[in-house]
Amino acid sequence: MKRIQFLQGAAVALLCMAASSASLAQGYPNKPIRLIVPFPAGGATDLFARTLGQKMGEKLGTQLIIDNKPGAGGAIGSDQAAKAPADGYTLLLATTSTHSIGPAVVPKLPYDTVRDFTPIAHVGDAPSIMLVPVDSPAKSVREWIAYAQKNPGKLNYASSGNGTIVQLTAELFKSQAGVFVTHIPYKGTALAIPDLISGKVDVLFDSLPTGMPHVRDGRLRALGVTTPKRSPLAPELPPIADTLPGFESNTWFGFYGPKGLPADIVARVNKAANEALADPEVKEKLSRLGIEPAAAGTPEQFARMVAADAAKWKRIVVERKITNE
Template sequence: MFFKQLAAGLAVVAGLGVTSTNALAAYPDKPVTVVVPQSPGGTNDIVARLISDKLAQQLGQPFVVQNKPGAGGNIGTAQVAREAADGYTILFTVSSAQAISPAIFKDPGFDPVKDFAPVAAVGSVPNVLCVHPSFPANTLAEFITLVKANPGKYQYASAGNGSLNHLLGAMLDEKGGLKLEHIPYRGVAPGMTDVLGGQVPMLFASLPSSIATIKAGKLRALGVSTKERNPALPDVPAIGEQIPGYSGELWIAMYVPQNTPKDVIDTLYKATEIALADADVTKKYAELGVEPLSDNPEQLAQRLNDDLKLWSGIVKSSGAKAN
């Protein structure tokens, strides 16, 4: 009887030990830092905070967003690359930082593939080719005809050399046989100001940042940069409808440092899938003009590789260099 009781007691203790170990190993068991390598208030920042709140609700720990802007996203991105691979520091970034910066900067401070493990792509942000209302073309087809007939006459503003809206214009030249003059600014805001004032006739602007201005009639939308039309502007064609092969988008995605355990990545991905299906997220995305994505880690890895090839080619052909 004594030995049976002893065996039973040891089994209980062993069971408690397994439970305790599992509890200690559960992820996350402390707050998680979410690094956004862009300034507060931008689309990526808004989406990062929205998704982080939902992850916190599901996983029972705070997901604390920290903005680390600078050098086209390189500062915050490089910081995450150096963090411990334990899932407690997440990079919430955009494709312009992850896929374009390595082609623009000689040493961005990180390798977008070797230093990070993909978690999930969560959204796509179209850019819109916008012109001042006085511009003598009302449709994309008229625009292409006009610019082709007047090579070098028309200018477009951008957020700076090597920025996404610069390279979208360069791609327009390359794939459409156009010749536009690039006018780089130090950020989107001053470029937008000059386009609104009529000093420069056009720019590519993200849909979330331009949709109110478009609907107010202060800008005319001629085309969207994504493969398909956007539901927020259903009458505005995709540029690829007129220029075959034209497609460029800004996507938002989550990464963790390379060598982060697979079970941690799986936990984050599954929680993100649930977050993307949440009614609050769906509503906010629609308001922002963000199209939902739900890439798993393998799909995101392929998306990044495709964009690294795309933008490195555009950077090379355009001769774009960082400011």
């Protein structure tokens, strides 16, 4: 008898939870949505959030309020998002750093990137380009690899610091090309650019929007782009993958909610994101930021993409013995 009463009580509780979730989703959204950006105001991720967030707000019929929570490579803001109520009023704009690289290079993240979040939408990618000094003997990716193979240990590459996407991209390149190039970490690629221009550094994998102005001014040479195909943001550059099949490195951007976010809310935010990304004005603004809008996709596709990306970077971190120290 007690067992029957327990089962009946559990069934009622589940029905109440389902009804509560459905009710929550039905009235969503009826107030502003907090969008946590785990990086400083004024940076590429922040500007992307504000550009896309404004149009998404129009689609959802509410305002997306940007809340910058920088620190610890994005871990502080991501952790706050993970611990927020699963009601759809706190979202996270995550990146490669927070959900692909972070778990591989940070020993003890305060969150689990799979267990503690609900994937919603892949919204954009920022490609990088391979930069060398203008007087480099290499005028193509193939020539640079041959040059490095003839000079093992004599060449170096700059990065924005240990455990960053810039370092990992270079290490991925080294792994696939079979070359030995010494790492020189800087506190940001902006500090490395002068040394690259002067020839003190031999190569840098920098983001397209910060690197291309130096190329177009004739101060640096770009050998290729890190996307699998030519980027519409710099169509003149061939993909590195033309020389190293399968090579790819992007900084992706995507929306997550806390774990347990109702499916109806996930669907609404996903739809709003995809519709906003299709807007010509948003596309034009993102192009100026050096970001390619993601193709319309499902939360499941986004989750699979991130899982594959995280596995790739974990392999490189382990293989190349990379740390964030």
